Amino acid sequence: MLTKFRPLILLISVSCCLASGVAGAGDRKETKRQVQKQAQHFSSHRGRYFSWAAPAEWKSSESTNGLTLTSPTGSEAVMYAILLRSQGEATPLQFLQFMLSRMPGYTDFKVLSSKRLPDQKSGIPGTTWRVIEAEMSYKVNGKPFRAFWTCGINNYFGIYDASLNGYQASAALWPSSKAYLPAISNRIAIINPRQIAGNDTLIPVRNRPLDNSGILESGRLRDESRARISKKTREGIMGQERVKDPKTGEVFDMPLNNYDAAAGGYRNPNRPNELLEPTRPGE
Secondary structure: OEOOOOOOOOOEEEOOOOOOOOOOOOOHHHHHHHHHHHHOOEEEEEOOOEEEEEEOOOEEEEEOOEEEEEOOOOOEEEEEEEEEEEEEOOOHHHHHHHHHHOOOOEEEEEEEEEEEEEEEEOOOOOOEEEEEEEEEEEEEOOEEEEEEEEEEEEEEOOEEEEEEEEEEEEOOOHHHHHHHHHHHHHOOEEOOOOOHHHOOOOOOOEOEOOOOHHHHHHHHHHHHHHHHHHHHHHHHHHOEEEEEOOOOOOEEEEEHHHOEOOOOEOEOOOOOOOEOEEOOOOO
């Protein structure tokens, strides 16, 4: 179930319109030539967080959470999204439909087909990214659109990460647009992984494993917090606190009633003018 949605959303929208007609599906070689010709007119860009290639007339808007590239018509788009450490759990298709429903002007969602892709290693022991592809139809501001999406979900310890990318076009342009929109999507790259979405290492869901070392670090900090809580609970039950001499490292189990509130700690039996310091879990 999707719960407590957190706004760590990275949404990349790339819109474009055809500069010239693309041949029908019956002539694949001609379609390939048109795609290659279209790519030759892309302008490469490097922002603070992303790099991309798009026609010169496209507009761009970049932030730590995303990149938006739009054409004058907005009739075609390539999108990418990332959500980290959200409470609850989700399936890829559930998250995809949830995200689309939150986009202004998007209505009448239909899943035309879906396919589960091989799971990908997440970098978190015992967990994997579950990935699907789905072809969909919906309306954007009342106009019919077709789309193709890839969504990955990694559920772990009561939270989940999600990665979403896809492309869409108006129903009229879809037969030709779907031939080259994937190429545009593949030109988008994260170049500042330390700051994007607050994660240290981020690789979008594609045909390679994801490494999420930022989440591994958060897990380590969580375990340290639990160890400290366990230590305090044990000391409260025993009626004594384990402290140490900061200079010599000598450890003392001091009764709680020896705490000197005026001094703000336990006085060192060897040097009464000095205070002992708390031990770390395991000391």
